[in-house]
Amino acid sequence: MKSTKYSEKVLDHFRNPRNVGTLEGNDVAVGKVGNPTCGDIMEVFIRIDGDKITDAKFRTFGCGSAIATTSMTTEMVKGMTLDEAMKLTRQDVAEELDGLPPIKMHCSNLAADALHEAIKSYRKGRGEEVADDKEKVEEEVECLVGKDEFLDKGVYTGVDNLQDFENRRTLILYTGDKSVEKAIELTEVTGRVILLTPDESLVLSPELAEKLAASTVKVLYESRLLEIRGEVEVEKALIRNLDEDEDYELFVDAVVIID
Amino acid sequence: MKQVYLDYQSAKPVDPRVVEGMKPYFSEKYGNPSALHSIGDEGTEALEESRKTIARFINADEDEIIFTSGATEAINLGIIGYALKNQKKGNHIIISEIEHISIHNIAKHLERSGFEISKVPVDQFGRVNLRKLEQRITDKTILISVGYASNEIGTIQPIREIGKLAEEKGVAFHSDAVAAEGLLPIDVKRDGIHLMALSSNDIYGPKGVGVLYMRKKFRVNPLIIGGGQEQGLRSGSEDVPGIVGMSLAAELMQKEMPKEVKRFTSYRDRMIRQILEEIPDSHLNGHPTERLASNTHVRFDGIEGESILLSFKDRGIAISTGSACTSKTLEPSHTLIATGLLHEEAHGSLQITTGRFNTDQDIDSVLEFVPEIVTRLRELSPIYKSN
Numbered sequence: 001m002k003s004t005k006y007s008e009k010v011l012d013h014f015r016n017p018r019n020v021g022t023l024e025g026n027d028v029a030v031g032k033v034g035n036p037t038c039g040d041i042m043e044v045f046i047r048i049d050g051d052k053i054t055d056a057k058f059r060t061f062g063c064g065s066a067i068a069t070t071s072m073t074t075e076m077v078k079g080m081t082l083d084e085a086m087k088l089t090r091q092d093v094a095e096e097l098d099g100l101p102p103i104k105m106h107c108s109n110l111a112a113d114a115l116h117e118a119i120k121s122y123r124k125g126r127g128e129e130v131a132d133d134k135e136k137v138e139e140e141v142e143c144l145v146g147k148d149e150f151l152d153k154g155v156y157t158g159v160d161n162l163q164d165f166e167n168r169r170t171l172i173l174y175t176g177d178k179s180v181e182k183a184i185e186l187t188e189v190t191g192r193v194i195l196l197t198p199d200e201s202l203v204l205s206p207e208l209a210e211k212l213a214a215s216t217v218k219v220l221y222e223s224r225l226l227e228i229r230g231e232v233e234v235e236k237a238l239i240r241n242l243d244e245d246e247d248y249e250l251f252v253d254a255v256v257i258i259d
Numbered sequence: 260m261k262q263v264y265l266d267y268q269s270a271k272p273v274d275p276r277v278v279e280g281m282k283p284y285f286s287e288k289y290g291n292p293s294a295l296h297s298i299g300d301e302g303t304e305a306l307e308e309s310r311k312t313i314a315r316f317i318n319a320d321e322d323e324i325i326f327t328s329g330a331t332e333a334i335n336l337g338i339i340g341y342a343l344k345n346q347k348k349g350n351h352i353i354i355s356e357i358e359h360i361s362i363h364n365i366a367k368h369l370e371r372s373g374f375e376i377s378k379v380p381v382d383q384f385g386r387v388n389l390r391k392l393e394q395r396i397t398d399k400t401i402l403i404s405v406g407y408a409s410n411e412i413g414t415i416q417p418i419r420e421i422g423k424l425a426e427e428k429g430v431a432f433h434s435d436a437v438a439a440e441g442l443l444p445i446d447v448k449r450d451g452i453h454l455m456a457l458s459s460n461d462i463y464g465p466k467g468v469g470v471l472y473m474r475k476k477f478r479v480n481p482l483i484i485g486g487g488q489e490q491g492l493r494s495g496s497e498d499v500p501g502i503v504g505m506s507l508a509a510e511l512m513q514k515e516m517p518k519e520v521k522r523f524t525s526y527r528d529r530m531i532r533q534i535l536e537e538i539p540d541s542h543l544n545g546h547p548t549e550r551l552a553s554n555t556h557v558r559f560d561g562i563e564g565e566s567i568l569l570s571f572k573d574r575g576i577a578i579s580t581g582s583a584c585t586s587k588t589l590e591p592s593h594t595l596i597a598t599g600l601l602h603e604e605a606h607g608s609l610q611i612t613t614g615r616f617n618t619d620q621d622i623d624s625v626l627e628f629v630p631e632i633v634t635r636l637r638e639l640s641p642i643y644k645s646n
Contacts, residue, residue, distance in 0.1 A: 014569060032641075039563050039591065039606035043641045061603075061639035063565035067639060078512055169383050169599040191601060193381050199540045220601075232394045251356075251380060251599040 006064060007098035018075050021057045023047050029125070029180045031117030035245070040066040044073065044114040048122060051081045058111070065104045066111075069093050073111035082119050088112050126222035145238075146228030147257065154234025156256045158182075162189050168253035170195060171237050173225060179258050180208055183217045186256075193217045194252070198224050198242060226254055260575040263621045267553060267614030268410055269579060270538065273504070274463040274615070280507040281465065284500035287513030291486065292497055294461070302499050309506035313470055315437045316509040317436075318446040325471040325489045326502050331456035332438045332482075333471040336493065337433050337454040338365050340479025341402055342374055345431075349399035351375045355387050355410050355416075356597035359435055364430025365592065375399070384546035385414035385598050393424060395591050402431045407439035407455075409592040410545040411581060411610065412545030413554025415443065422451020431477050437461050442520060442551050453477040459501065463615060464550045464563050519615060523552035530555045533626050540644075544581070544595060544608060555611040556581075558595075562605045562636040570632040576625055577628050581608035603642070 006014070023045040034041035040062030044232065047055040056074035057190055060067050073093050077085045090109045100109060147155055159165070159182045166189045170180045174197035186193045195217050202219070204212065212219070220239070227238035236249045290302035314321040317488075327333045342352060354366050356378045366376045377395045381387050387405055403425050406413045418434060425432035433454040436445055441462040447455060454477060459468035472478060473492075483495025491492070500639035527550075535541055540560035559567070564580030571578050595605035611625060637643040 011569075014566070015573065017639060039602060041642055059639060061561065061640040061642045062563050064569045066563070066568060167383065218601075229375075231391065233391070235391070236625065250601065251597055253382070 005101055006068070007100075009072075009098045010065060010068040010100065013071040013097065014064045017058075017071040019057045019071065020059065021045075022059065023048060023057050024056060029122035031114040031119070031121065033114045033117060037224050038164065039063070040110060042066065042114045043109055044070065044072045044118050046085075046115070046118050046122075049084065051083070053077050053080050053082070053085055058114075060111075063104075065109065068101070069109045069147065070111040070114070071094065072097050073115055077115060082123070085115060086119055086233060088115060093108075119216055141257075143223060144227070144257075146230075147255075150228050150230060150234045150255070153232060154230065154254050155228060156254060158258055159186065159256060162186070165189050165254055167191075170194070170254040170256060171225070171250070171252045172256040173197075173258075174202065175258050177204065177208060179256075180204060180212055182256065182258065183194055184215045189214050194250075195219045196223050196225055196239070197221055225255070241248040261415055263576045263624055264611060265611045265616075265617065265621060265625060266577045266579045268610070268612035270466075271463050271614055272461075272604055272616065273465050274511060277464055277504050277507045281500045281504040284503050288499075290499075292499065293402045293486065302497075305499050305503050306497055310341035312506035312509055313335035313457070316395060316445075316513060317457070317472060317595070318448050319472050320475070321474065322490075323447075323473055325473055325492050326497060327469045327471055328498070329467055329469040330435070330456045330461070331469070332493075333458075333469040334359075334361055334433075334435055335365060336471050336479055336482055337456055338362065338402065338404060339369065339594070340482055341377050341433065341454060341477065342369055343448040343480040344478060346374075349397075349401040349503045351377065351378055351397055351399040351404045352404070353377045353392065353395050353553065354401060354404045355379050355381060355406065357381050357385055357411070357414075357438070357594040358404060358406055358594070359410055362404055362406070379405075381414075381597050383599050384414050385409055385544075385594065386546060386549065387416055387421065387630065389417065389420055389424060392421065393428075393504055396424075396430060397426050400428070400430050401435070402433060402572060404433040406433070407436040408433050408443065408551050409545065409594055410438035411592060412556045412598070413438070413551035413612075414546045415439070415549045415551065417562060418450045418452070425453070426451055438551065440524070441516060442553055444516070447472055447474070454479070455616070459508060462505070462508040462512045464505040465501050468498060468505045469506070505631065508603065515615075520552045523613050523617075526619075527552055527555050529624060530611060530622060531557070537630055541633075544600075553613045556594055556608060557603060557614075558600075559637075560604075560607065561640045562633060564608050566636050567607075567609050567632060570636070571625070574624075574628050577627065579610040579612070581605055581610060 028047050030045050032043045045057045046053045056077050057067045058070040058074050060070045090112045167187055168190040171194045172183045183193050183195045222242040224240045226240050229236040237252050240247050290298035292302040292306045310321045310324045312440050313324050334468055370376050379392045405416050407423050422432050431453045434452050435456050438459045453474045455472040457470040460466045481492045483494050488494050534557050544556040568580045580596045583617040591602050591605035
């Protein structure tokens with residue numbers, strides 16, 4: 001079966017998704033799941049009255065089946081009790097859509113998971129006991145492999161000469177305001193500057209934050225540089241996505257680490 | 260609904276003139292080129308004339324042309340055949356990070372058989388870095404494989420420079436020319452290519468036919484053993500109608516290429532300019548100038564390629580994407596990743612490839628729909644910044 005061979009119902013929910021948007025309020029819970037490898041990110045919002053779900057909305061970045069499954073999930077859960085909604089499975093959603101191509105079953109059918117996340121966070125917020133299997137362990141700071149090996153072969157401890165970076169894909173580690181200023185400066189000579197930070201957000205002066213937002217610098221949050229790789233010079237960076245606890249390689253030409 | 264086809268990279272219609280020219284070779288001139296009677300002679304003549312035509316198409320000698328069942332077989336024969344023939348000289352092979360998937364899989368296969376594979380990175384535009392290529396060459400290196408141009412992002416490689424480097428280092432140079440044939444004038448002598456794969460369908464010939472160009476003194480081991488056709492390197496009775504079709508396609512292509520390339524270039528430049536101007540947070544993938552005339556490859560922040568493809572499909576337009584969700588493995592395009600994109604960026608791409616039967620109206624219709632499709636999908640998206 002082709003990966004895009006969808007049922008009419010899937011196509012209908014893709015073309016006319018139900019309940020697009022967000023919800024706000026004290027009685028609202030949000031669940032977010034994503035699988036960066038496949039490229040789907042889903043957010044499910046539910047409004048809860050007592051133990052009943054009275055409204056549901058969603059936003060999805062993803063392929064056709066990702067959009068359709070989240071749309072269908074929000075349709076199905078309205079009126080359900082929280083216990084009923086916790087029992088809703090990916091399989092139930094897929095069946096309601098007259099099936100999904102097998103290759104799409106696990107990857108882009110995460111909507112039920114997002115729903116469960118929302119319910120768990122709601123219950124947790126009310127002090128209820130929730131079995132949480134996704135508790136993250138704070139990682140210890142690991143030492144960076146390859147920094148010394150590639151020093152002056154693509155690893156820089158400062159940006160002294162902008163021309164050194166012309167048209168080079170440059171990864172710069174966030175080490176304070178200066179690193180942000182240098183990142184913005186680098187965009188004058190290269191279209192690709194990535195600023196890496198292990199935190200969820202950057203604490204910057206409003207002025208610098210505005211400058212950064214207006215620039216072409218790509219900020220990677222919750223990310224840690226683990227290793228610099230290459231044959232003779234810097235060619236790749238091994239990066240850990242701390243949120244997903246996943247490692248991946250990014251092709252780069254230069255790494256800037258300002259102490 | 261009228262269908263607009265803008266996915267010429269994945270398959271091309273056979274030119275009707277080619278179909279006409281092939282017809283006599285099914286039921287009238289059906290002889291086996293190996294047979295010695297006059298019915299067989301007709302087959303021999305057609306085969307050898309076709310060989311000359313293909314040789315002219317790439318400035319090769321006719322005894323350097325091996326007909327195969329397609330480009331994939333030609334690539335297998337070129338790389339695996341050469342590796343097996345030369346394994347006493349060395350076991351190291353270099354390929355580029357953005358080779359066609361078939362070459363990545365051949366490399367994995369050879370690795371399991373004891374060969375060592377290195378991959379040479381590309382820059383942000385998809386061009387192979389010559390310095391990094393040279394850094395990888397050792398005294399064990401027997402073969403370098405770099406595609407003439409990328410089948411995905413259309414970036415044209417510095418082929419002559421790579422050919423020169425291979426010559427200096429005494430290493431064989433294989434190039435998969437499938438994406439480039441018919442869009443760039445290929446000259447194996449000028450380019451310094453020793454082994455090269457061509458496909459018939461990519462120049463509007465029938466599917467199921469291909470060619471391995473094999474320079475003298477760069478012989479390969481056969482992978483298919485039998486009656487000894489094609490210098491013993493590709494046994495099996497020749498597919499004369501298909502081969503005639505490919506040579507007719509090459510003849511037509513040689514005549515029409517300059518005009519076609521001019522036309523495709525204007526389509527491409529118009530699409531790239533208009534999309535980048537009209538759509539905020541859109542980016543060009545691949546090289547701004549060193550790219551195939553037929554190739555437009557753009558990406559949009561915050562949306563996913565399969566959704567884009569489905570939206571175009573609903574409007575009767577066939578395009579392609581670098582998205583993982585349309586592939587068999589669900590991995591994002593290795594080519595886009597090699598240019599330095601993050602997974603989420605590689606997912607939001609749109610690949611438009613034009614061809615012989617496109618018109619200005621086809622380009623109008625795709626450009627008309629891009630803004631509304633991108634806007635709608637961004638409204639749905641939790642990761643597009645303005646939401």
